[in-house]
Amino acid sequence: MSSRWEDFEIDCTEYLNKKFGEYARFKLEGGSDSTVPDIKVTTKFGNIFYIDAKNSPAQCGQFVLLPDISSSTFIYSHQNTTRINNYAKQIMGHMNTQFDEFKEAGTAGKDIIMC
Template structure:
């Protein structure tokens, strides 16, 4: 599991342990689907609000924007999952004021030297649009420490008190997807090109798995049309993911924890269960 997956699982476990009862419960929702938030609070089976889990240093939202050399401006991509808002327009306008600096981003990225209040506003509006009311932060991920001092909970409106935020404009692969049956032939050929004979290929839920004789490490193999990731599970089973071949320029927000738990914020969360 990736660290963010461990963080989400341990945050869910912490919430269930400390706040679940006969009426209130928590469900994992987001996973790798960036259009959904991580954890849903329900009351008697009815959705109440979402809680976003984060590590103490993490990415925290992004959007694709393309440079337009004809107008010396930046255009919000129609492929973004969310509509452009006031904060987005402000950021792109500020970037356009120094167009030559930002017009050719690479994978390392160019830091946006813009008032951070705009970044905070963008992040809050982004997560509010997904129904998020609180954040939960795990300070030491994977330590199996479910004590209160390893977690921080606060309402979204206090996000700026807990995190420093920076933003980069950089090129980034546009994501991954689960293969379909139409990809099976290419998946087999790609593996064979590296000397791996696939004994079985099948779908379980929404995921595709293969059984092959290979060392239990993650492989990224370029096929005829796509690049595939083969990630080890157990006993020669690998989960296959189709990786994007597109590298789009993204505005990417990153956060770093600067504040420990404030009791008034934790108390506000507790009051949700009265």
């Protein structure tokens, strides 16, 4: 039995093939691995690119932070697939000011409300 997000990705891929199949071929690839894009697009001219399909609510643009208990700050994981950027730094700064609230968020995550 597939989950709701899997059904959504399948539906998106089928829709794209029906709607734009004369221009490109769309192939579902990502699955549950969030480091791999969801849909591979191959145009009739041979161009290849990828798109993601996200059902609400969904996580996207995610990265991993590791809590450093001794300094009460978060460290940007070296296993992230992208380099740290200004947006990640802003999020880390916000989380550092509320370290105790976020230090045990785990893989379930925790909502971040930044004003």
